[in-house]
Amino acid sequence: MKGVSYKFGNDINTDLIISGRYKFSITDPNQLAKHVFEDIDPEFYKKAGKDKFFVIAGTNFGCGSSREQAPMALKYAGCHAVLAKSFARIFYRNAFNLGLPLIECDTAKIKKEDVIEVVIEKGIVVGPDKQYILHIKPFTRFQKDLVKVGGIVNYYKKYGELKIEL
Secondary structure: OEEEEEEOOOOOEHHHHOOHHHOOOOOOHHHHHOOOOOOOOOOHHHHHOOOOEEEEOOOOEOEOOOOOHHHHHHHHHOEEEEEEOOEOHHHHHHHHHOOOOEEEOOOOOOOOOOEEEEEOOOOEEEOHHHOOEEEOOOOOHHHHHHHHHOOHHHHHHHHOOOOOOO
């Protein structure tokens, strides 16, 4: 996966990812995506929505409410993956259930709008012109499968049951 990085700080909660005012008023994920990060940067979707991108954050990304609209909005906005030092537990589970990869690594070296490449199979993030190589926390086999098929619903459709192999 290759794309532009958009960097945020620590403790980015689900209301900052997608405002709660859209929780019930918008059910189409493509329409929901148009409002991703709008309370932080009203032009975010216009800037990032053109190409596949990465969200880069510090600690505790996705804290706050447990709404699954937050990872869904990111996925449908074109987010390849979210890279952060740590994630809120419920957000982490919701994201993988929707097939959005969350990558745990030290994000300090990644700059705003770096073009980076993430190679999950090798467990690395490569910076522009190979200025840095970051090692990521390895995915379990089940996480890799969830991402590959696009989430838990597709996983169940494909395999008919949950075959969790760690």
